Amino acid sequence: MRSRTVTGGGGVEIHVEEHGPRDAHPILLIHGFSQSRLAWTPQFESTLADDYRLVAMDCRGHGSSGTPADPDAYRDSALWADDVRAVVEGLDAPTLVGWSYGGLVVSDYLATHGDDAVSGVVLVDGITEKGTADADRFAGERFVALDPGFRSTDAAESVAALDAFVDLCVACALDDADRYRMLGYNVAVPPFVRAAMQDRTVEHETALAAIETTVLLLHGTADAVVRPAAARKHADLFPNATLELYDGVGHSPFFETPDRFEADLRAFVE
Secondary structure, three states: EEEEEEHHHHOOEEEEEEOOOOOOOOOEEEEEOOOOOHHHHHOOOOOOOHHHHEEEEEOOOOOOOOOOOOHHHHOOOOHHHHHHHHOOEEEEEEEEEEEHHHHHHHHHHHHHHHHOOOOHHHHHHHOEOOOHHHHHHHHHHHHOHHHHHHHHOOOHHHHHHHHHHHHHHHOOOOHHHHHHHHHHHHHOOOOOHHHHHOOEEEEEHHHHHHHHHHOOEEEEEEOEEEEEHHHHHHHOOOOOOOEEOOOOOOHHHHOOHHHHHHHHHHHHHO
């Protein structure tokens, strides 16, 4: 494992962790809402790390990256895009992988900087818009119901909401080790960061419809956070997209069915 820091949008320090050979094809992994780079632990410990340069960033306000105090630092697409660009600039034509809210971060990057510097895009149960009619339509009811807890500064209310969110992210049962590891990095994100991220109003349809690179869409049919209808829209939106639905799988295919996820990712990269 190697770690480093790059300077992202507005001077925010972005923490980056790497696994695998430095000279292998890079895969940039971008986590979701209130998560961290540690969400990708199954992949760090898999054979993917034998054959690829796995690069995982902590998004601003998450994990070991900088956490600006101004909520506006989480509302501007250009800042999120520049965070990703700061990591991409040190890589040779990486494949971008965005999970959940990470799909919106990938979309911020593509809409702002285009796709010339990347070799492909993978959205895993991803979103590409926020605060729109479709964004509201695609959000699962139980996820929406947790929003007051995401914003709460009351410790008990906040932890209860995040504990329920951890459960919502998978369709399978979690053992204590996984549950509390996931809960730990969710709780570490300040409530004002989650609130600002939830309050964004952004859509990139026009820009994404012009993206020429190949796109792989992976989505669990039992996803209770982002409805599969989002992936079907993305399949029509991106010019060169392929959609793979994971029957009975929830919001986290890379955790719930890592073998299939890693095989699909390999096939796409190769």
